[in-house]
Amino acid sequence: xxxxxxxxxxxxxxxxxxxxxxxxxxxxxxxxxxxxxxxxxxxxxxxxxxxxxxxxxxxxxxxxxxxxxxxxxxxxxxxxxxxxxxxxxxxxxxxxxxxxxxxxxxxxxxxxxxxxxxxxxxxxxxxxxxxxxxxxxxxxxxxxxxxxxxxxxxxxxxxxxxxxxxxxxxxxxxxxxxxxxxxxxxxxxxxxxxxxxxxxxxxxxxxxxxxxxxxxxxxxxxxxxxxxxxxxxxxxxxxxxxxxxxxxxxxxxxxxxxxxxxxxxxxxxxxxxxxxxxxxxxxxxxxxxxxxxxxxxxxxxxxxxxxxxxxxxxxxxxxxxxxxxxxxxxxxxxxxxxxxxxxxxxxxxxxxxxxxxxxxxxxxxxxxxxxxxxxxxxxxxxxxxxxxxxxxxxxxxxxxxxxxxxxxxxxxxxxxxxxxxxxxxxxxxxxxxxxxxxxxxxxxxxxxxxxxxxxxxxxxxxxx
Amino acid sequence: xxxxxxxxxxxxxxxxxxxxxxxxxxxxxxxxxxxxxxxxxxxxxxxxxxxxxxxxxxxxxxxxxxxxxxxxxxxxxxxxxxxxxxxxxxxxxxxxxx
Numbered sequence: 001x002x003x004x005x006x007x008x009x010x011x012x013x014x015x016x017x018x019x020x021x022x023x024x025x026x027x028x029x030x031x032x033x034x035x036x037x038x039x040x041x042x043x044x045x046x047x048x049x050x051x052x053x054x055x056x057x058x059x060x061x062x063x064x065x066x067x068x069x070x071x072x073x074x075x076x077x078x079x080x081x082x083x084x085x086x087x088x089x090x091x092x093x094x095x096x097x098x099x100x101x102x103x104x105x106x107x108x109x110x111x112x113x114x115x116x117x118x119x120x121x122x123x124x125x126x127x128x129x130x131x132x133x134x135x136x137x138x139x140x141x142x143x144x145x146x147x148x149x150x151x152x153x154x155x156x157x158x159x160x161x162x163x164x165x166x167x168x169x170x171x172x173x174x175x176x177x178x179x180x181x182x183x184x185x186x187x188x189x190x191x192x193x194x195x196x197x198x199x200x201x202x203x204x205x206x207x208x209x210x211x212x213x214x215x216x217x218x219x220x221x222x223x224x225x226x227x228x229x230x231x232x233x234x235x236x237x238x239x240x241x242x243x244x245x246x247x248x249x250x251x252x253x254x255x256x257x258x259x260x261x262x263x264x265x266x267x268x269x270x271x272x273x274x275x276x277x278x279x280x281x282x283x284x285x286x287x288x289x290x291x292x293x294x295x296x297x298x299x300x301x302x303x304x305x306x307x308x309x310x311x312x313x314x315x316x317x318x319x320x321x322x323x324x325x326x327x328x329x330x331x332x333x334x335x336x337x338x339x340x341x342x343x344x345x346x347x348x349x350x351x352x353x354x355x356x357x358x359x360x361x362x363x364x365x366x367x368x369x370x371x372x373x374x375x376x377x378x379x380x381x382x383x384x385x386x387x388x389x390x391x392x393x394x395x396x397x398x399x400x401x402x403x404x405x406x407x408x409x410x411x412x413x414x415x416x417x418x419x420x421x422x423x424x425x426x427x428x429x430x431x432x433x434x435x436x437x438x439x440x441x442x443x444x445x446x447x448x449x450x451x452x453x454x455x456x457x458x459x460x461x462x463x464x
Numbered sequence: 465x466x467x468x469x470x471x472x473x474x475x476x477x478x479x480x481x482x483x484x485x486x487x488x489x490x491x492x493x494x495x496x497x498x499x500x501x502x503x504x505x506x507x508x509x510x511x512x513x514x515x516x517x518x519x520x521x522x523x524x525x526x527x528x529x530x531x532x533x534x535x536x537x538x539x540x541x542x543x544x545x546x547x548x549x550x551x552x553x554x555x556x557x558x559x560x561x562x
Contacts, residue, residue, distance in 0.1 A: 021509065024507060024508075024509065025508070027507065028504050028507045028508055031500060031503065031504045031507070032504055032536075034500065035497060035500050035501060035504070038493065038496070038497060038500075039497065041493070042490055042493055042494065044486070044490070047549065047553075049549065050546055050549055050550070053542055053545065053546050053549075054546065056542065057497075057539050057542050057543060057546075060535055060536075060538070060539050060542075061501070061536070061539055063535065064504075064532050064535050064536050064539075067528065067531075067532050068508070068529075068532055071525065071528055071529060071532075074525075075525070078521060
Protein backbone atom coordinates (compact mmCIF):
# COMPACT_ATOMS: atom_id res chain seq x y z
CA UNK A 1 0.00 0.00 0.00
CA UNK A 2 1.33 3.43 -0.87
CA UNK A 3 0.90 6.73 0.97
CA UNK A 4 -1.16 9.71 -0.05
CA UNK A 5 -0.43 11.04 -3.49
CA UNK A 6 0.53 14.67 -4.02
CA UNK A 7 -0.37 16.12 -7.37
CA UNK A 8 1.01 19.33 -8.78
CA UNK A 9 1.68 20.99 -12.09
CA UNK A 10 5.36 21.73 -12.42
CA UNK A 11 7.40 21.60 -9.27
CA UNK A 12 5.24 23.42 -6.70
CA UNK A 13 1.69 24.64 -6.05
CA UNK A 14 -0.76 23.59 -8.76
CA UNK A 15 -1.16 27.04 -10.27
CA UNK A 16 -3.67 25.92 -12.86
CA UNK A 17 -5.88 24.58 -10.06
CA UNK A 18 -5.89 28.05 -8.49
CA UNK A 19 -6.75 29.63 -11.82
CA UNK A 20 -9.57 27.14 -12.32
CA UNK A 21 -10.84 27.93 -8.83
CA UNK A 22 -10.64 31.64 -9.59
CA UNK A 23 -12.85 31.14 -12.64
CA UNK A 24 -15.34 29.14 -10.53
CA UNK A 25 -15.57 32.01 -8.03
CA UNK A 26 -15.96 34.57 -10.81
CA UNK A 27 -18.88 32.54 -12.14
CA UNK A 28 -20.38 32.39 -8.60
CA UNK A 29 -20.06 36.18 -8.30
CA UNK A 30 -21.88 36.59 -11.62
CA UNK A 31 -24.65 34.29 -10.40
CA UNK A 32 -24.97 36.43 -7.24
CA UNK A 33 -25.38 39.49 -9.46
CA UNK A 34 -28.21 37.70 -11.33
CA UNK A 35 -29.90 37.10 -7.97
CA UNK A 36 -29.61 40.74 -6.89
CA UNK A 37 -31.36 42.03 -10.01
CA UNK A 38 -34.28 39.63 -9.42
CA UNK A 39 -35.06 40.84 -5.89
CA UNK A 40 -36.35 44.46 -6.42
CA UNK A 41 -39.44 43.44 -8.44
CA UNK A 42 -40.54 41.37 -5.42
CA UNK A 43 -40.79 44.44 -3.19
CA UNK A 44 -44.41 45.37 -3.79
CA UNK A 45 -45.08 47.54 -0.77
CA UNK A 46 -47.91 45.20 0.22
CA UNK A 47 -46.00 43.98 3.28
CA UNK A 48 -43.38 46.09 5.02
CA UNK A 49 -42.05 43.00 6.83
CA UNK A 50 -41.46 41.09 3.60
CA UNK A 51 -40.00 44.15 1.86
CA UNK A 52 -37.58 44.71 4.78
CA UNK A 53 -36.49 41.06 4.63
CA UNK A 54 -35.94 41.37 0.88
CA UNK A 55 -33.86 44.52 1.39
CA UNK A 56 -31.63 42.65 3.82
CA UNK A 57 -31.35 39.62 1.53
CA UNK A 58 -30.47 41.84 -1.40
CA UNK A 59 -27.74 43.71 0.45
CA UNK A 60 -26.34 40.44 1.87
CA UNK A 61 -26.17 38.89 -1.60
CA UNK A 62 -24.52 42.07 -2.92
CA UNK A 63 -21.88 41.76 -0.19
CA UNK A 64 -21.40 38.05 -0.99
CA UNK A 65 -21.07 38.96 -4.69
CA UNK A 66 -18.43 41.61 -3.95
CA UNK A 67 -16.46 39.39 -1.59
CA UNK A 68 -16.53 36.31 -3.81
CA UNK A 69 -15.47 38.51 -6.76
CA UNK A 70 -12.59 39.87 -4.68
CA UNK A 71 -11.58 36.34 -3.68
CA UNK A 72 -11.60 35.34 -7.33
CA UNK A 73 -9.33 38.26 -8.27
CA UNK A 74 -7.07 37.60 -5.28
CA UNK A 75 -6.78 33.95 -6.26
CA UNK A 76 -5.87 34.90 -9.82
CA UNK A 77 -3.16 37.27 -8.55
CA UNK A 78 -1.93 34.61 -6.11
CA UNK A 79 -1.64 32.09 -8.94
CA UNK A 80 0.50 34.52 -10.98
CA UNK A 81 2.58 35.37 -7.91
CA UNK A 82 3.11 31.71 -7.05
CA UNK A 83 4.29 31.07 -10.58
CA UNK A 84 6.77 33.95 -10.73
CA UNK A 85 7.99 33.65 -7.12
CA UNK A 86 8.47 29.89 -7.50
CA UNK A 87 10.74 30.53 -10.48
CA UNK A 88 12.55 33.42 -8.79
CA UNK A 89 13.07 31.53 -5.52
CA UNK A 90 14.35 28.44 -7.30
CA UNK A 91 16.73 30.53 -9.41
CA UNK A 92 18.00 32.54 -6.42
CA UNK A 93 18.53 29.37 -4.36
CA UNK A 94 20.42 27.72 -7.17
CA UNK A 95 22.64 30.79 -7.70
CA UNK A 96 23.68 30.76 -4.04
CA UNK A 97 24.15 26.98 -4.02
CA UNK A 98 26.10 27.11 -7.26
CA UNK A 99 28.40 29.76 -5.78
CA UNK A 100 28.92 27.66 -2.63
CA UNK A 101 29.58 24.48 -4.62
CA UNK A 102 32.21 26.22 -6.75
CA UNK A 103 33.84 27.72 -3.65
CA UNK A 104 33.88 24.29 -1.97
CA UNK A 105 35.43 22.78 -5.09
CA UNK A 106 38.06 25.51 -5.21
CA UNK A 107 38.95 25.14 -1.51
CA UNK A 108 38.99 21.34 -1.64
CA UNK A 109 41.22 21.32 -4.72
CA UNK A 110 43.69 23.64 -2.96
CA UNK A 111 43.53 21.49 0.19
CA UNK A 112 43.90 18.43 -2.00
CA UNK A 113 47.29 19.63 -3.24
CA UNK A 114 48.48 19.50 0.37
CA UNK A 115 46.52 16.47 1.57
CA UNK A 116 46.67 14.08 -1.43
CA UNK A 117 50.36 13.04 -1.05
CA UNK A 118 49.64 12.12 2.58
CA UNK A 119 46.46 10.24 1.61
CA UNK A 120 48.34 8.28 -1.08
CA UNK A 121 51.04 7.28 1.41
CA UNK A 122 48.41 6.29 4.00
CA UNK A 123 46.42 4.28 1.42
CA UNK A 124 49.52 2.40 0.28
CA UNK A 125 50.31 1.54 3.92
CA UNK A 126 46.73 0.31 4.53
CA UNK A 127 46.99 -1.86 1.38
CA UNK A 128 50.37 -3.22 2.48
CA UNK A 129 49.01 -4.04 5.95
CA UNK A 130 45.90 -5.66 4.41
CA UNK A 131 48.12 -7.91 2.30
CA UNK A 132 49.87 -9.07 5.46
CA UNK A 133 46.56 -10.16 7.08
CA UNK A 134 45.41 -13.79 6.78
CA UNK A 135 42.86 -14.35 3.98
CA UNK A 136 40.09 -15.18 6.47
CA UNK A 137 40.48 -11.81 8.18
CA UNK A 138 40.60 -9.99 4.84
CA UNK A 139 37.31 -11.67 3.86
CA UNK A 140 35.81 -10.66 7.21
CA UNK A 141 36.81 -7.02 6.65
CA UNK A 142 35.40 -7.11 3.11
CA UNK A 143 32.16 -8.61 4.42
CA UNK A 144 31.89 -5.88 7.05
CA UNK A 145 32.48 -3.18 4.46
CA UNK A 146 29.71 -4.63 2.26
CA UNK A 147 27.39 -4.77 5.31
CA UNK A 148 28.19 -1.14 6.11
CA UNK A 149 27.32 -0.14 2.53
CA UNK A 150 24.06 -2.16 2.70
CA UNK A 151 23.17 -0.30 5.88
CA UNK A 152 23.22 2.88 3.77
CA UNK A 153 20.45 1.55 1.50
CA UNK A 154 17.55 2.59 3.79
CA UNK A 155 18.97 6.14 3.86
CA UNK A 156 18.75 6.17 0.07
CA UNK A 157 14.98 5.72 0.41
CA UNK A 158 14.55 8.83 2.59
CA UNK A 159 12.87 11.59 0.57
CA UNK A 160 15.00 14.30 2.27
CA UNK A 161 18.23 12.45 1.45
CA UNK A 162 17.06 11.98 -2.13
CA UNK A 163 16.20 15.67 -2.51
CA UNK A 164 19.71 16.50 -1.22
CA UNK A 165 21.19 14.11 -3.81
CA UNK A 166 19.05 15.74 -6.50
CA UNK A 167 20.46 19.17 -5.54
CA UNK A 168 24.01 17.84 -5.18
CA UNK A 169 23.92 16.29 -8.66
CA UNK A 170 22.67 19.56 -10.10
CA UNK A 171 25.63 21.30 -8.45
CA UNK A 172 28.23 18.66 -9.41
CA UNK A 173 29.33 20.55 -12.52
CA UNK A 174 29.72 23.76 -10.49
CA UNK A 175 31.97 21.98 -7.99
CA UNK A 176 34.09 20.55 -10.82
CA UNK A 177 34.49 23.99 -12.40
CA UNK A 178 35.48 25.37 -9.00
CA UNK A 179 37.99 22.55 -8.57
CA UNK A 180 39.78 23.46 -11.80
CA UNK A 181 40.04 27.06 -10.64
CA UNK A 182 37.11 28.86 -12.33
CA UNK A 183 36.09 31.72 -9.95
CA UNK A 184 32.83 30.93 -8.05
CA UNK A 185 31.04 34.06 -9.34
CA UNK A 186 31.76 33.02 -12.94
CA UNK A 187 30.54 29.46 -12.18
CA UNK A 188 27.27 30.78 -10.74
CA UNK A 189 26.77 32.95 -13.83
CA UNK A 190 27.41 30.04 -16.20
CA UNK A 191 25.24 27.51 -14.31
CA UNK A 192 21.57 26.47 -14.63
CA UNK A 193 20.38 29.42 -12.55
CA UNK A 194 22.44 31.89 -14.58
CA UNK A 195 23.13 31.71 -18.31
CA UNK A 196 22.47 27.92 -18.31
CA UNK A 197 25.69 27.30 -20.23
CA UNK A 198 26.68 24.53 -17.85
CA UNK A 199 24.41 22.11 -16.01
CA UNK A 200 23.86 18.47 -15.17
CA UNK A 201 23.77 17.76 -18.90
CA UNK A 202 27.28 19.19 -19.32
CA UNK A 203 28.49 17.08 -16.39
CA UNK A 204 26.86 14.03 -17.99
CA UNK A 205 28.38 14.99 -21.36
CA UNK A 206 31.80 14.91 -19.74
CA UNK A 207 30.99 11.41 -18.43
CA UNK A 208 29.87 10.35 -21.93
CA UNK A 209 33.18 11.62 -23.32
CA UNK A 210 35.19 9.76 -20.67
CA UNK A 211 33.10 6.59 -21.17
CA UNK A 212 33.66 6.79 -24.94
CA UNK A 213 37.41 7.05 -24.32
CA UNK A 214 37.11 3.92 -22.18
CA UNK A 215 35.28 2.13 -25.02
CA UNK A 216 31.71 2.31 -23.66
CA UNK A 217 29.87 4.51 -26.14
CA UNK A 218 26.23 5.14 -25.29
CA UNK A 219 25.62 6.76 -28.66
CA UNK A 220 26.68 3.90 -30.97
CA UNK A 221 24.20 2.92 -33.71
CA UNK A 222 21.60 0.19 -33.20
CA UNK A 223 19.61 -2.39 -35.13
CA UNK A 224 15.99 -3.12 -34.25
CA UNK A 225 14.01 -6.26 -35.11
CA UNK A 226 10.37 -7.06 -34.63
CA UNK A 227 10.20 -9.84 -32.07
CA UNK A 228 8.42 -13.15 -32.68
CA UNK A 229 9.07 -16.60 -34.03
CA UNK A 230 8.00 -15.87 -37.60
CA UNK A 231 11.18 -14.05 -38.54
CA UNK A 232 10.78 -14.70 -42.30
CA UNK A 233 7.80 -12.37 -42.24
CA UNK A 234 9.61 -9.83 -40.11
CA UNK A 235 8.36 -10.94 -36.71
CA UNK A 236 4.87 -11.17 -35.31
CA UNK A 237 2.04 -8.86 -34.46
CA UNK A 238 -0.89 -9.48 -32.11
CA UNK A 239 -4.30 -7.90 -31.65
CA UNK A 240 -4.59 -5.57 -28.68
CA UNK A 241 -7.36 -3.62 -26.93
CA UNK A 242 -6.77 0.12 -26.51
CA UNK A 243 -5.42 1.31 -23.14
CA UNK A 244 -8.09 2.76 -20.87
CA UNK A 245 -6.19 4.09 -17.84
CA UNK A 246 -2.78 5.13 -16.54
CA UNK A 247 -2.36 1.76 -14.81
CA UNK A 248 -3.28 -0.03 -18.03
CA UNK A 249 -0.58 1.94 -19.88
CA UNK A 250 2.05 1.27 -17.19
CA UNK A 251 1.15 -2.45 -17.20
CA UNK A 252 1.99 -2.59 -20.92
CA UNK A 253 5.57 -1.36 -20.47
CA UNK A 254 7.81 -4.27 -21.55
CA UNK A 255 11.02 -5.53 -19.94
CA UNK A 256 14.42 -4.73 -21.41
CA UNK A 257 14.64 -7.96 -23.47
CA UNK A 258 12.11 -6.51 -25.94
CA UNK A 259 12.36 -2.87 -24.85
CA UNK A 260 9.91 -1.34 -27.32
CA UNK A 261 6.23 -2.16 -27.84
CA UNK A 262 4.30 -0.23 -30.46
CA UNK A 263 0.51 -0.42 -30.79
CA UNK A 264 -1.19 0.86 -33.95
CA UNK A 265 -4.85 1.85 -33.96
CA UNK A 266 -6.97 2.96 -36.91
CA UNK A 267 -9.10 6.00 -36.06
CA UNK A 268 -12.61 6.53 -37.52
CA UNK A 269 -11.28 9.31 -39.79
CA UNK A 270 -8.85 6.83 -41.39
CA UNK A 271 -5.75 8.20 -39.66
CA UNK A 272 -3.48 6.12 -37.42
CA UNK A 273 -2.87 6.53 -33.70
CA UNK A 274 0.21 4.95 -32.10
CA UNK A 275 0.97 4.07 -28.49
CA UNK A 276 4.66 3.44 -27.68
CA UNK A 277 5.78 1.69 -24.50
CA UNK A 278 9.47 1.88 -23.60
CA UNK A 279 11.31 -0.30 -21.07
CA UNK A 280 13.64 0.73 -18.26
CA UNK A 281 17.36 0.06 -18.01
CA UNK A 282 18.60 -3.54 -18.06
CA UNK A 283 20.43 -3.63 -14.72
CA UNK A 284 22.61 -6.54 -15.84
CA UNK A 285 23.67 -5.10 -19.21
CA UNK A 286 27.40 -4.39 -19.51
CA UNK A 287 28.10 -0.73 -20.18
CA UNK A 288 28.50 -0.04 -23.88
CA UNK A 289 27.68 -3.66 -24.86
CA UNK A 290 25.09 -5.00 -27.31
CA UNK A 291 22.14 -4.12 -25.05
CA UNK A 292 21.36 -0.43 -25.74
CA UNK A 293 19.18 -0.18 -22.59
CA UNK A 294 22.31 0.16 -20.39
CA UNK A 295 23.89 2.83 -18.19
CA UNK A 296 25.88 4.22 -21.15
CA UNK A 297 22.61 5.14 -22.87
CA UNK A 298 21.25 6.52 -19.58
CA UNK A 299 24.16 8.93 -19.21
CA UNK A 300 23.97 9.89 -22.90
CA UNK A 301 20.26 10.75 -22.54
CA UNK A 302 20.91 12.97 -19.51
CA UNK A 303 23.77 14.58 -21.46
CA UNK A 304 21.29 15.48 -24.18
CA UNK A 305 22.95 13.45 -26.95
CA UNK A 306 21.26 10.85 -29.18
CA UNK A 307 21.64 7.71 -27.06
CA UNK A 308 21.57 4.26 -28.67
CA UNK A 309 18.25 3.49 -26.95
CA UNK A 310 16.71 6.71 -28.31
CA UNK A 311 17.92 5.77 -31.80
CA UNK A 312 16.33 2.32 -31.34
CA UNK A 313 12.89 3.77 -30.55
CA UNK A 314 13.15 6.15 -33.50
CA UNK A 315 14.04 3.21 -35.76
CA UNK A 316 11.12 1.11 -34.47
CA UNK A 317 8.71 4.02 -35.02
CA UNK A 318 10.04 4.44 -38.55
CA UNK A 319 9.58 0.69 -39.14
CA UNK A 320 5.92 1.11 -38.11
CA UNK A 321 5.50 3.90 -40.65
CA UNK A 322 5.12 6.62 -38.02
CA UNK A 323 5.56 10.09 -39.52
CA UNK A 324 5.46 13.60 -38.10
CA UNK A 325 1.68 13.58 -38.73
CA UNK A 326 0.96 10.41 -36.76
CA UNK A 327 -0.64 10.86 -33.33
CA UNK A 328 1.73 9.28 -30.76
CA UNK A 329 1.42 8.72 -27.01
CA UNK A 330 4.76 7.90 -25.35
CA UNK A 331 4.78 5.81 -22.16
CA UNK A 332 8.03 4.84 -20.46
CA UNK A 333 9.54 3.57 -17.26
CA UNK A 334 12.90 4.71 -15.86
CA UNK A 335 15.27 5.14 -18.84
CA UNK A 336 12.21 4.50 -21.03
CA UNK A 337 10.52 7.52 -19.42
CA UNK A 338 13.52 9.70 -20.22
CA UNK A 339 13.49 8.42 -23.84
CA UNK A 340 9.74 9.09 -24.00
CA UNK A 341 10.29 12.67 -22.80
CA UNK A 342 13.11 13.28 -25.29
CA UNK A 343 11.05 12.01 -28.23
CA UNK A 344 7.80 13.70 -27.11
CA UNK A 345 9.61 17.04 -26.94
CA UNK A 346 11.75 16.49 -30.06
CA UNK A 347 9.24 18.10 -32.40
CA UNK A 348 9.70 15.14 -34.77
CA UNK A 349 6.36 13.55 -33.85
CA UNK A 350 2.79 14.73 -33.31
CA UNK A 351 2.86 13.96 -29.60
CA UNK A 352 -0.64 13.57 -28.16
CA UNK A 353 0.38 12.32 -24.71
CA UNK A 354 3.27 11.50 -22.41
CA UNK A 355 3.23 9.20 -19.37
CA UNK A 356 6.44 8.50 -17.46
CA UNK A 357 7.07 6.51 -14.28
CA UNK A 358 10.29 6.61 -12.25
CA UNK A 359 12.13 8.47 -15.01
CA UNK A 360 15.35 10.47 -14.57
CA UNK A 361 13.80 13.25 -16.62
CA UNK A 362 13.92 16.19 -14.21
CA UNK A 363 16.41 18.12 -16.31
CA UNK A 364 14.26 17.70 -19.43
CA UNK A 365 11.74 20.50 -19.91
CA UNK A 366 8.21 19.51 -20.93
CA UNK A 367 6.59 22.40 -22.76
CA UNK A 368 4.48 20.75 -25.45
CA UNK A 369 0.77 21.26 -25.93
CA UNK A 370 -0.24 17.73 -24.94
CA UNK A 371 -1.25 16.00 -21.70
CA UNK A 372 1.85 14.93 -19.79
CA UNK A 373 1.80 12.93 -16.55
CA UNK A 374 4.96 12.26 -14.55
CA UNK A 375 4.72 9.70 -11.72
CA UNK A 376 7.56 9.56 -9.19
CA UNK A 377 8.09 7.92 -5.82
CA UNK A 378 9.48 10.27 -3.19
CA UNK A 379 11.64 7.39 -1.92
CA UNK A 380 12.99 6.40 -5.36
CA UNK A 381 16.62 7.31 -6.06
CA UNK A 382 16.35 7.14 -9.86
CA UNK A 383 14.23 10.27 -10.60
CA UNK A 384 16.68 12.33 -8.51
CA UNK A 385 19.59 11.36 -10.77
CA UNK A 386 18.77 13.97 -13.37
CA UNK A 387 18.92 16.80 -10.81
CA UNK A 388 16.40 19.50 -9.91
CA UNK A 389 13.22 19.50 -12.01
CA UNK A 390 13.27 22.09 -14.78
CA UNK A 391 10.43 23.88 -16.50
CA UNK A 392 7.52 21.55 -17.00
CA UNK A 393 3.87 21.75 -17.83
CA UNK A 394 3.46 18.10 -16.84
CA UNK A 395 1.19 17.04 -14.01
CA UNK A 396 3.62 15.61 -11.46
CA UNK A 397 2.24 12.86 -9.22
CA UNK A 398 4.38 11.98 -6.19
CA UNK A 399 3.71 9.02 -3.94
CA UNK A 400 5.48 6.82 -1.40
CA UNK A 401 6.39 3.32 -2.54
CA UNK A 402 7.56 1.95 0.81
CA UNK A 403 5.54 2.18 4.02
CA UNK A 404 7.30 2.83 7.34
CA UNK A 405 6.96 -0.74 8.65
CA UNK A 406 8.07 -2.38 5.41
CA UNK A 407 11.62 -3.78 4.95
CA UNK A 408 11.92 -4.53 1.26
CA UNK A 409 14.84 -6.33 -0.40
CA UNK A 410 17.11 -4.70 -2.94
CA UNK A 411 19.01 -1.45 -3.30
CA UNK A 412 16.25 0.68 -4.85
CA UNK A 413 12.98 -1.19 -4.12
CA UNK A 414 10.95 2.01 -4.55
CA UNK A 415 11.95 1.91 -8.22
CA UNK A 416 10.16 -1.42 -8.92
CA UNK A 417 7.81 -1.24 -11.87
CA UNK A 418 5.19 -3.22 -9.91
CA UNK A 419 5.16 -0.53 -7.22
CA UNK A 420 4.78 2.13 -9.91
CA UNK A 421 1.89 0.15 -11.34
CA UNK A 422 0.11 0.41 -7.96
CA UNK A 423 0.81 4.15 -7.77
CA UNK A 424 -0.54 4.59 -11.32
CA UNK A 425 -3.76 2.83 -10.24
CA UNK A 426 -4.02 5.24 -7.29
CA UNK A 427 -3.47 8.17 -9.64
CA UNK A 428 -6.33 6.87 -11.82
CA UNK A 429 -8.63 7.14 -8.80
CA UNK A 430 -7.30 10.52 -7.58
CA UNK A 431 -9.69 13.49 -7.74
CA UNK A 432 -7.19 16.27 -8.52
CA UNK A 433 -8.73 18.40 -11.26
CA UNK A 434 -5.39 18.87 -13.04
CA UNK A 435 -4.71 15.14 -13.04
CA UNK A 436 -8.25 14.25 -14.11
CA UNK A 437 -8.04 16.77 -16.97
CA UNK A 438 -4.70 15.34 -18.12
CA UNK A 439 -6.01 11.74 -18.03
CA UNK A 440 -9.18 12.75 -19.88
CA UNK A 441 -7.10 14.57 -22.51
CA UNK A 442 -5.15 11.41 -23.41
CA UNK A 443 -6.45 10.07 -26.74
CA UNK A 444 -9.23 7.49 -26.54
CA UNK A 445 -9.34 4.91 -29.29
CA UNK A 446 -12.68 3.26 -30.10
CA UNK A 447 -11.42 -0.08 -31.44
CA UNK A 448 -8.73 -2.72 -31.11
CA UNK A 449 -5.36 -2.40 -32.79
CA UNK A 450 -2.21 -4.34 -33.54
CA UNK A 451 0.83 -4.56 -31.26
CA UNK A 452 4.45 -5.30 -32.19
CA UNK A 453 7.40 -5.83 -29.88
CA UNK A 454 10.93 -4.90 -30.89
CA UNK A 455 14.35 -6.06 -29.81
CA UNK A 456 17.32 -3.71 -30.10
CA UNK A 457 21.01 -4.48 -30.57
CA UNK A 458 23.83 -1.97 -30.32
CA UNK A 459 26.47 -2.13 -33.04
CA UNK A 460 29.58 -0.91 -31.21
CA UNK A 461 31.75 1.29 -33.40
CA UNK A 462 34.63 1.19 -30.95
CA UNK A 463 36.49 -2.02 -30.06
CA UNK A 464 35.42 -3.62 -26.76
CA UNK B 465 -39.49 44.85 -23.59
CA UNK B 466 -40.80 42.88 -20.67
CA UNK B 467 -41.27 39.17 -21.15
CA UNK B 468 -44.40 37.47 -19.94
CA UNK B 469 -42.75 34.61 -18.04
CA UNK B 470 -43.43 34.75 -14.29
CA UNK B 471 -39.72 34.12 -13.77
CA UNK B 472 -38.60 37.07 -15.85
CA UNK B 473 -36.37 39.33 -13.81
CA UNK B 474 -37.72 42.64 -14.90
CA UNK B 475 -41.43 41.92 -15.23
CA UNK B 476 -43.46 44.57 -13.40
CA UNK B 477 -44.97 43.45 -10.17
CA UNK B 478 -48.32 42.14 -11.15
CA UNK B 479 -50.18 45.31 -12.12
CA UNK B 480 -53.53 44.23 -13.48
CA UNK B 481 -53.21 40.72 -11.99
CA UNK B 482 -55.57 39.28 -9.45
CA UNK B 483 -53.94 39.99 -5.98
CA UNK B 484 -54.12 36.26 -5.20
CA UNK B 485 -52.30 35.38 -8.43
CA UNK B 486 -49.80 38.13 -7.73
CA UNK B 487 -48.82 36.53 -4.39
CA UNK B 488 -48.56 33.12 -6.05
CA UNK B 489 -46.32 34.68 -8.71
CA UNK B 490 -44.14 36.09 -5.94
CA UNK B 491 -43.85 32.63 -4.34
CA UNK B 492 -42.59 31.23 -7.67
CA UNK B 493 -40.05 34.06 -7.87
CA UNK B 494 -38.88 33.42 -4.30
CA UNK B 495 -38.53 29.67 -5.10
CA UNK B 496 -36.41 30.62 -8.08
CA UNK B 497 -34.22 32.80 -5.87
CA UNK B 498 -33.80 29.96 -3.35
CA UNK B 499 -32.72 27.64 -6.19
CA UNK B 500 -30.26 30.19 -7.50
CA UNK B 501 -28.65 30.86 -4.12
CA UNK B 502 -28.45 27.09 -3.50
CA UNK B 503 -26.74 26.71 -6.85
CA UNK B 504 -24.12 29.32 -5.90
CA UNK B 505 -23.54 27.38 -2.67
CA UNK B 506 -22.93 24.17 -4.59
CA UNK B 507 -20.44 25.96 -6.86
CA UNK B 508 -18.40 27.45 -4.00
CA UNK B 509 -15.79 24.89 -2.94
CA UNK B 510 -15.91 23.63 0.62
CA UNK B 511 -12.89 23.66 2.92
CA UNK B 512 -10.64 20.66 2.52
CA UNK B 513 -11.28 20.57 -1.21
CA UNK B 514 -7.83 21.89 -2.02
CA UNK B 515 -5.27 19.12 -2.49
CA UNK B 516 -2.64 21.04 -4.37
CA UNK B 517 -2.40 24.25 -2.37
CA UNK B 518 -1.24 24.72 1.18
CA UNK B 519 -0.04 27.33 3.70
CA UNK B 520 -1.57 30.30 5.54
CA UNK B 521 -2.90 31.85 2.33
CA UNK B 522 -5.05 28.79 1.74
CA UNK B 523 -6.30 28.86 5.33
CA UNK B 524 -7.25 32.56 5.02
CA UNK B 525 -8.94 31.85 1.72
CA UNK B 526 -10.90 28.92 3.14
CA UNK B 527 -11.99 31.07 6.09
CA UNK B 528 -13.21 33.88 3.80
CA UNK B 529 -15.02 31.42 1.61
CA UNK B 530 -16.61 29.85 4.70
CA UNK B 531 -17.96 33.27 5.73
CA UNK B 532 -19.53 33.79 2.31
CA UNK B 533 -21.01 30.30 2.33
CA UNK B 534 -22.54 30.98 5.76
CA UNK B 535 -23.85 34.37 4.55
CA UNK B 536 -25.54 32.80 1.54
CA UNK B 537 -26.94 29.92 3.65
CA UNK B 538 -28.59 32.51 5.93
CA UNK B 539 -30.18 34.16 2.88
CA UNK B 540 -31.73 30.83 1.92
CA UNK B 541 -33.25 30.64 5.41
CA UNK B 542 -34.53 34.23 5.06
CA UNK B 543 -35.99 33.49 1.64
CA UNK B 544 -37.69 30.42 3.12
CA UNK B 545 -39.18 32.71 5.77
CA UNK B 546 -40.38 35.15 3.10
CA UNK B 547 -41.92 32.24 1.20
CA UNK B 548 -43.68 31.05 4.34
CA UNK B 549 -45.12 34.53 4.91
CA UNK B 550 -46.36 34.66 1.33
CA UNK B 551 -47.97 31.21 1.68
CA UNK B 552 -49.70 32.36 4.83
CA UNK B 553 -51.08 35.29 2.86
CA UNK B 554 -52.47 32.88 0.27
CA UNK B 555 -53.99 30.65 2.95
CA UNK B 556 -55.48 33.52 4.94
CA UNK B 557 -56.63 35.37 1.86
CA UNK B 558 -55.07 38.49 0.43
CA UNK B 559 -55.41 41.40 2.79
CA UNK B 560 -53.24 43.33 5.16
CA UNK B 561 -50.04 41.45 5.74
CA UNK B 562 -48.23 42.07 9.03
